[in-house]
Structure formats: structure tokens, C-alpha cells
Amino acid sequence: MKVILFGATGMVGQGVLRECLLDPSVESVVSIVRTATGQKHDKLRVIVQRDFLDFSAIAGDLTGFGACFFCLGISSVGMKEADYSRVTYEITTAAAQLLASLNPGMTFIYVSGLGTDSTERGSTMWARVKGKTENALFRLPFKAAYMFRPGAIQPLHGIKSKTALYQIGYAVTALFLPTLKELFPDSITTTEQVGRAMINVARWGYREKILENRDINQAAQ
DSSP: OOOEEETTTHHHHHHHHHHHHHHHOOEEEEESSOOOOOOOOTTTEEOOOOOOOOOGGGGGGSOSEEEEEEOOOOOOOOOOOHHHHEEEEHHHHHHHHHHHHHHHTTEEEEEOOOOOOOOOSOOHHHHHHHHHHHHHHHHSSSEEEEEEEEEEEEOOTOOOOHHHHHHHHHHTTTTTHHHHHHHOTTTTTHHHHHHHHHHHHHHOSSSOEEEEEHHHHHOOO
8 A cells, every 4th residue: 555644743643654664564655744854764755845735746746545644733722713724624625636636546534633523613613624624525536535533642652742732731641641541442542543543444444434532443453
């Protein structure tokens, strides 16, 4: 399976990339980034793309893929809806529309969030925008599209969030997360499980199109 990955430098994306590079069923990974990461691996190709609203310049490099793992995202804290929508909705759909036209057999997996509003009419801004994005992806002619809605995620293998606020939160809860995961296994997932689940869902599908932590953990097995 050949994979396209967006958001490889974020916490979730780092975990997904790690699992893809370790999994023998993943033949190669193309990571689309704004700035070069310096990371090298025999299975990894990094494409630096400055304009994330128009991917036509690299369209020739985006054909022949079986899966796209879209992990790109930002925190909505302090953001106006128009700015948050530009990153969350416009960038995602710009990439997805092109990929759907180039790879009709592709499985597209999008990292959304627990509490996403599929009605697009709720009072929470980020949830509305995420819901609008999910709905748009479901309408595209992919072989299949799945929405991952993780709640609490435990970063493993030295992975850290780029968001300072999240870093503080993970540092504070680091000692408690393993215990909480044992007590409430369906409420917490890990970066490793998210990566494993994406690979497995892309290969074999899943009974649900929207996966929360419980489904993610089951799919990772």
C-alpha cells in the first residue's frame, strides 16, 4: 500500500508516520509538508508544498496511492471562525478533491475530533467546521472515507505536540494516563494505536465510517 500523509510534524501525524514506516504492508509514504523536516527513511519521500490551497503543481506526484492519512490540524483557541475554517475546511477539501480525481481507488482517513458536529449547526465553532469538513469528504468519490474522532490521546515513543498548551496538559497528565487507560480503555487511545488503526482501516475497512476512541483501539488490534 502506498500512502500520502498530511500533518506528519504534528503529534498524531508523527505517530502515524512512525507506524507506516515500521509496517511491512506500507510500501512507501509521501509526506506533504510546508517546510522540510530533514527526516529520512528508505520508504519516505517528503514533498515541500508552500501553497496548501492549490496542489495542482504537484498533481503528477499524487497518483497511484491507496490511502491518504490526513492528520493536519490546528487548535481553534483564540481563532476566528473564518481563519479556522480556512485551515480546517479549505485546505482539507482542496487536497481531498484533487486526490479523489487522481486516485478513485483511494481510502481517505481524516483526523477530526471527539464532539464534532455533523449537523453543522451547533454552538461550538470548531465542532461545526469539523462537521462541515467531514460531510464534504463523505461526498467525494473515494473508494471509502473514514473520520477518526479521537478524544484523549497518549503520546508514545517520545512524540510531543507542537501546541504549547497541549504540551503542558500532556506533561501534567503523563503519570496518570497509563492508569486511566487501564481503568477506562475506551476513553483513551495512543499515537501508536491511531497509526495502527489507520493502516488497518485502509487495508481492510471498518464497520463504522466514524471512529471514536473505542473503535480506534479495536481497529488497531
